[in-house]
Amino acid sequence: MTDLLALLREATRADHESMEAVPALKRLMAPDLTVPEYAAVLLHVHAFHAAVEPAIAAALHGHRALCLLDDSRLLALAEDLSWFGMQPVHAGLAVPVLGSAPAAIGALYVVEGSGLGGRIIARHVQASLGVMPGSGGSFYGGLSADAARERWRAFCGVLDELGGGPECGAVIAGAARATFRCLESWMRCVHGS
DSSP: OOHHHHHHHHHTHHHHHHHHTOHHHHHTTOTTOOHHHHHHHHHHHHHHHHHHHHHHHHHTTTOGGGGGOOSHHHHHHHHHHHHTTOOOOOOOOOOOOOOSHHHHHHHHHHHHHHHHHHHHHHHHHHHHHOOBTTBBOHHHHSSOHHHHHHHHHHHHHHHHHHOOOHHHHHHHHHHHHHHHHHHHHHHTTGGGO
16 A cells, blocks of 8 residues: 555545445445435436546646546446436536645545445445446446456556655645545435435
8 A cells, every 4th residue: 555545544534434424325325225315316426526527637637647537437427317317417516626636636536436435335226226237327336346446556556656745645635535525515415414
């Protein structure tokens, strides 16, 4: 594990725990999860990605990490919403200001990290709701476990290349924490969570 990854994990530990306590996200793993609850989460997750991914891309202009922003998440979310007869909502969500590549990489940590956790959600919603890639489950289940791990390895490679001193680490961690807070605030709006 890289020094920056260890720093990010430690700096965002409380943010991870706070996200796990969001009622709508906790419901994703409930045995009695309903399709409307699941679809409402997808709608909010889409709005978050639609706002944060362009901000990350703008701050990363010309950086190797741009390869991780390939629109696959937004396309999978749009496909899932379409399956449920829903249209994406562009909520004008305010995202953290990402004024540098290190700040954008901090936000990207949140985006990429969610892909790893999504594999667990995918198994649950497949078993409980019968959703699969192509039938409402493309966002959480569209990437194979190997592909998700490969994306994560690519992100870790970006961290390794970045190196940087304590100031760089503080910028990355601060942006990651701000992105977590933005996502959590938005997800707490799902059904009054």
